[in-house]
Structures are given as C-alpha cells and as structure tokens.
Amino acid sequence: QVQLVESGGGLVQAGGSLRLSCVASGRTDAMGWFRQAPGKEREFVAAISWSGVTTDYADSVKGRFTISRDNAKNTMSLQTNSLKPEDTAAYSCAARRSGFRTISREFREYAYWGQGTQVTVSS
Numbered sequence: 001q002v003q004l005v006e007s008g009g010g011l012v013q014a015g016g017s018l019r020l021s022c023v024a025s026g027r028t029d030a031m032g033w034f035r036q037a038p039g040k041e042r043e044f045v046a047a048i049s050w051s052g053v054t055t056d057y058a059d060s061v062k063g064r065f066t067i068s069r070d071n072a073k074n075t076m077s078l079q080t081n082s083l084k085p086e087d088t089a090a091y092s093c094a095a096r097r098s099g100f101r102t103i104s105r106e107f108r109e110y111a112y113w114g115q116g117t118q119v120t121v122s123s
Contacts, residue, residue: 096109
C-alpha cells in the first residue's frame, strides 16, 4: 500500500503561481494530478510516466502547468503558473499500481490517492 501526501495549495490572485508537491511512502509508477471543484466532476489535470519522459496535460492547463517527478525522493510536483479563477479546486495526486507504467487520463486506473490540497484563485 502506497500513501500519498500533497502540499503547496493556497490562496493566490489570478495570474499567480503555486507549486504543488506529492510525497509517496514508497515506489510508484505512473502518476497524475486530478482536481475537483465544488459541484463538478473530478477532472484530469496532468500525468507523468515513471521515467518522467512521457507527460500529458489537459487542454485547459497546457502551457501553464508543468508536471515533474524525482524518483530518488519519491516525489511529484505540479508547477502551476498564470492561474485563473477557474483553476480553483481541490487538487489530488494519484499513482498507478506497481508495474503500470503508462500514463492515463482515467481516474479509475489509479489505485492510490492523496487527501488533496486546496487551490483557490481570486479574481
């Protein structure tokens, strides 16, 4: 069982930046970030392969967010720039089971989840 803990959320003005981090208790393979705003469904944000070579982004964040990972430290990060009010949501990191190295936009394919960190962007 892998435990994930996020940090780095907060309140920021539109146009600002935040760096979200996710620390895993053990080795993980493909990982991703998802977000959920009140009254809305959970949506894919970004994903990264174990090697870090392959990444994927939702169209709504492409060019503004950057996902990265440091396997030596069992950490994954999401640099969020040029934040917009519509980015306001609870952001959760997720990891696929060991052996599943391909990235996915489907939240059902992730076995491990963090508790989430709130990002609020004011206009």
